[in-house]
Amino acid sequence: MVRLRASLATRAEAIEHAIDRLLAPVKGGEARLIDAMRYATLGGGKRLRGYLVAEVASMFGVDGAAAYRVAASVEMLHAYSLVHDDLPAMDDDDLRRGQPSTHRKFDEATAILAGDALQTMSFGILADPATHSDAGVRIELVTALAAASGAAGMVGGQMIDMEGEGRSLSLEEVARLHALKTGCLIRYSAEAGAILGQARADVRERIAAYGRDLGAAFQVADDVLDATASAEELGKTAGKDEAAGKSTYVALLGVEGAAREARRLAEQAKAHLDIFGSEADRLRDLVNYVVERRN
Amino acid sequence: MVRLRASLATRAEAIEHAIDRLLAPVKGGEARLIDAMRYATLGGGKRLRGYLVAEVASMFGVDGAAAYRVAASVEMLHAYSLVHDDLPAMDDDDLRRGQPSTHRKFDEATAILAGDALQTMSFGILADPATHSDAGVRIELVTALAAASGAAGMVGGQMIDMEGEGRSLSLEEVARLHALKTGCLIRYSAEAGAILGQARADVRERIAAYGRDLGAAFQVADDVLDATASAEELGKTAGKDEAAGKSTYVALLGVEGAAREARRLAEQAKAHLDIFGSEADRLRDLVNYVVERRN
Numbered sequence: 001m002v003r004l005r006a007s008l009a010t011r012a013e014a015i016e017h018a019i020d021r022l023l024a025p026v027k028g029g030e031a032r033l034i035d036a037m038r039y040a041t042l043g044g045g046k047r048l049r050g051y052l053v054a055e056v057a058s059m060f061g062v063d064g065a066a067a068y069r070v071a072a073s074v075e076m077l078h079a080y081s082l083v084h085d086d087l088p089a090m091d092d093d094d095l096r097r098g099q100p101s102t103h104r105k106f107d108e109a110t111a112i113l114a115g116d117a118l119q120t121m122s123f124g125i126l127a128d129p130a131t132h133s134d135a136g137v138r139i140e141l142v143t144a145l146a147a148a149s150g151a152a153g154m155v156g157g158q159m160i161d162m163e164g165e166g167r168s169l170s171l172e173e174v175a176r177l178h179a180l181k182t183g184c185l186i187r188y189s190a191e192a193g194a195i196l197g198q199a200r201a202d203v204r205e206r207i208a209a210y211g212r213d214l215g216a217a218f219q220v221a222d223d224v225l226d227a228t229a230s231a232e233e234l235g236k237t238a239g240k241d242e243a244a245g246k247s248t249y250v251a252l253l254g255v256e257g258a259a260r261e262a263r264r265l266a267e268q269a270k271a272h273l274d275i276f277g278s279e280a281d282r283l284r285d286l287v288n289y290v291v292e293r294r295n
Numbered sequence: 296m297v298r299l300r301a302s303l304a305t306r307a308e309a310i311e312h313a314i315d316r317l318l319a320p321v322k323g324g325e326a327r328l329i330d331a332m333r334y335a336t337l338g339g340g341k342r343l344r345g346y347l348v349a350e351v352a353s354m355f356g357v358d359g360a361a362a363y364r365v366a367a368s369v370e371m372l373h374a375y376s377l378v379h380d381d382l383p384a385m386d387d388d389d390l391r392r393g394q395p396s397t398h399r400k401f402d403e404a405t406a407i408l409a410g411d412a413l414q415t416m417s418f419g420i421l422a423d424p425a426t427h428s429d430a431g432v433r434i435e436l437v438t439a440l441a442a443a444s445g446a447a448g449m450v451g452g453q454m455i456d457m458e459g460e461g462r463s464l465s466l467e468e469v470a471r472l473h474a475l476k477t478g479c480l481i482r483y484s485a486e487a488g489a490i491l492g493q494a495r496a497d498v499r500e501r502i503a504a505y506g507r508d509l510g511a512a513f514q515v516a517d518d519v520l521d522a523t524a525s526a527e528e529l530g531k532t533a534g535k536d537e538a539a540g541k542s543t544y545v546a547l548l549g550v551e552g553a554a555r556e557a558r559r560l561a562e563q564a565k566a567h568l569d570i571f572g573s574e575a576d577r578l579r580d581l582v583n584y585v586v587e588r589r590n
Contacts (some may be wrong), residue, residue: 029455029472033446084411089403108384109457112407116379117446119411123418124441127434139422140431142437146419151328156389162404177324237357 004285008051011071014064016042016073017059023200026148032065032106032285035146037121040102041079043284049216050075051286052189053196055206059279066131070196073125074189074277080118085158119149132196140195146209148188157181163247169173169247178219179212206272213269214287221291223249227258229294262291303346306366310345311337311360314365317420328402331409332416334386335397336374343513346581348491351502355492363424363434363540367493368420369484372444372449375413376480378406380453394512411501413442427491435490438584443483452476456541464542474507481510501567507514509582515557516586518544524589557586 019041026034050071050240054115057067073253086093086101099287121143124132126141147153190211194204227250249258266287273280314336345366352362381388381396383405389399398406413486442448452475459472460542485506487501489499522545544553561582568575 006483029468030446030451030475033451033454037446080411084407087407089407110454112379112382112384113450113454113457114374115408116414117450119414120441120445120450123437124445127437127441134379135431135434138434139437142418143435146415146422150415151325151332155408155412155415156325159328159405159408162408163324163327173324180325184306186325226388 001285001289004282004289005237007282008046009054011051011054012045012047012143014054014068015047015051015071015075018077022069022072022121030111033113033117036102036110037105037118038120039105040111041076041264043099044097045075047071047075048286049185049189052186052211054056055282056193057196058167059171059276059283060191060194060199062193062196063094067091067193067196069125069128069131070192073122074145074185074192076118076124076125077145078185080115080122081149081154081158082114083115083118088110089157090162109185115204137195137198139216141192144188144191148184153184154182157184164245168246171249171252174214174247174249174252179216182222183212183215184220186218187211188262190214201287203275204276210269210272210283213265213272214290215261217265218290220258220265221293222251223293224255224258224262226250226266251253266291296580296584297579299584303341303576303584305344307342308347309349309363310366310370311340313363314370316445317364317367317416320582327405328408328412331397331401331405332413334400334404335378335409336371338394339392340370342366342370343581343585344480344484347506349468349486349507350577350581352491353484353488354578355489355494356573357488357491362488362491363500364423364426365487367489368417368468369440369480371413371420372417372440375410375417376444376449376453376476378410378413382406383501385453385457391421393416398571429493430492432490436487439483440492443479448479449477450519452479460541462542466544466547469542469544469547470511472578474511477514477517478507478510481513482506492545496547500568502569505564505567508560508567509585510583511555512560512564515553515560516588519550519553519557520589521545522550534547561586 016082023034023038023041024036025031037291053074054064054067055070058071082096083090083102085095087103093101095101099105102114106114121144123145126145127138128152128266129138131140131141149155158178159183164173169177187208188211191204191208194207199207226248249261269287309353310398318329318333318336320326321372348366349359349362350398351377352365365548377391380386381391384396388396388398394400397409400445401409417436418440422433423438424433426436443449452472456476457474459468466521482503484501489502489557494502521543544556548556564582568578
């Protein structure tokens with residue numbers, strides 16, 4: 001785990017640096033837009049998604065610069081979803097990672113536009129020749145990101161989440177909600193590393209399955225955290241799920257049952273890595289980290 | 296002009312049909328999202344952007360199905376920008392094409408998500424092999440759309456527009472605002488037809504320049520319309536620009552001066568088509584239509 005923490009820190013710094021270069025400040029009337037995009041993407045977060053891209057890509061011998069571009073792209077996509085999710089009409093959250101959310105720091109219009117432009121930019125980076133010399137690889141990345149983040153993925157999950165507020169969802173419904181809302185993008189992140197590495201179809205499928213189950217474990221662990229951790233530990237408002245009348249794994253299974261489910265999913269995620277040797281050890285450690293973290 | 300109107304109507308119907316098939320209704324918690332996306336994209340509009348894609352593509356012998364996919368994609372991108380633009384935190388518009396805007400028909404959260412998912416879908420359609428067999432062509436379309444619609448294009452222009460409210464902009468500033476806010480996407484639409492047609496670089500450049508000047512003429516004409524037409528003619532609230540304290544061509548040049556500027560830009564747009572024969576006649580007619588329309 002010490003090994004993983006060092007790797008997480010190193011890659012998080014490289015991702016931060018990549019975003020900083022891709023999103024250089026500008027002058028003129030659009031300066032405020034770029035400032036808001038930088039505010040929403042720079043200065044922290046675990047960079048779980050970007051880490052997955054870079055770590056999987058490195059397993060296939062892909063050079064750092066290309067991998068960090070794709071990592072920066074998925075972190076921008078993720079950041080756009082958080083900026084829009086925090087808006088008053090959505091989750092109405094004033095805090096994000098212990099700081100004012102983007103619409104509180106700037107204003108609602110700027111936050112909407114910053115999220116919009118972050119989404120565009122994440123696709124633009126993937127399509128750029130600097131990401132990979134082979135147009136076929138770039139188009140696969142674009143296709144996979146669009147599938148993971150659109151109406152049949154992340155945004156669809158957010159819609160189901162809003163629709164489900166105030167009524168009880170079944171365990172199956174909650175699992176589907178999260179598979180779409182957070183799972184698809186985490187799965188994509190792992191798969192993107194394999195796409196960059198031009199991995200064989202069956203190997204790519206294993207990596208994607210690992211990402212899918214890691215994402216599921218992550219979400220169940222997140223529900224447990226939301227119910228048990230303090231706002232200080234979380235860096236965001238705690239107990240929001242319950243207050244919003246959202247159906248959670250904890251509401252359905254209890255804290256102990258949900259923690260057990262997170263561990264079960266974690267084992268399932270690691271099983272997909274059986275075809276790899278020690279080169280996948282950090283991906284295995286990441287699963288443990290995700291279900292044991294306190295923030 | 297009769298010839299153009301028939302062509303506009305035919306292509307608008309084909310675009311409508313393409314969107315309808317790409318955005319099939321679904322069941323489940325995300326049904327509302329798809330319904331809102333359909334509401335925002337189907338049932339009208341001039342389809343100027345989609346028309347440009349299809350008309351230019353047909354000049355280069357591209358088959359209809361591929362062209363209408365790209366046309367549907369740009370109309371989805373355009374629709375997303377309108378949905379977000381109409382939000383209370385942005386222009387706060389209750390009407391769009393004479394109907395309730397998407398957040399009035401559904402709710403704000405659904406409108407935000409529908410806009411987000413429409414943007415994603417517009418990129419996903421371009422990346423799909425059904426659009427073109429050559430991955431290189433698809434990646435050029437994605438690259439061009441990302442450049443036209445992101446922080447250095449449409450969304451950047453929207454930010455400048457918000458920033459400029461309540462203060463006087465110079466003619467140069469207004470021209471730059473519109474070149475970004477609406478010009479980039481209209482330019483892209485023409486260029487996308489040439490990309491699909493795998494036109495030579497210099498020919499593609501001519502088409503792009505035509506699109507750029509057509510977009511500029513369109514916007515100046517739009518300012519004239521906003522100042523002179525009734526809400527009934529426009530199908531949206533009239534005189535909004537002046538009420539919002541926005542700097543317009545009419546405020547800077549007067550109604551007559553702005554109308555003259557629109558005609559100047561129209562001539563400039565047509566001049567780029569000099570290398571073409573009668574196959575570009577509808578593109579020429581389109582320029583006249585854009586500056587003479589009453590809605």
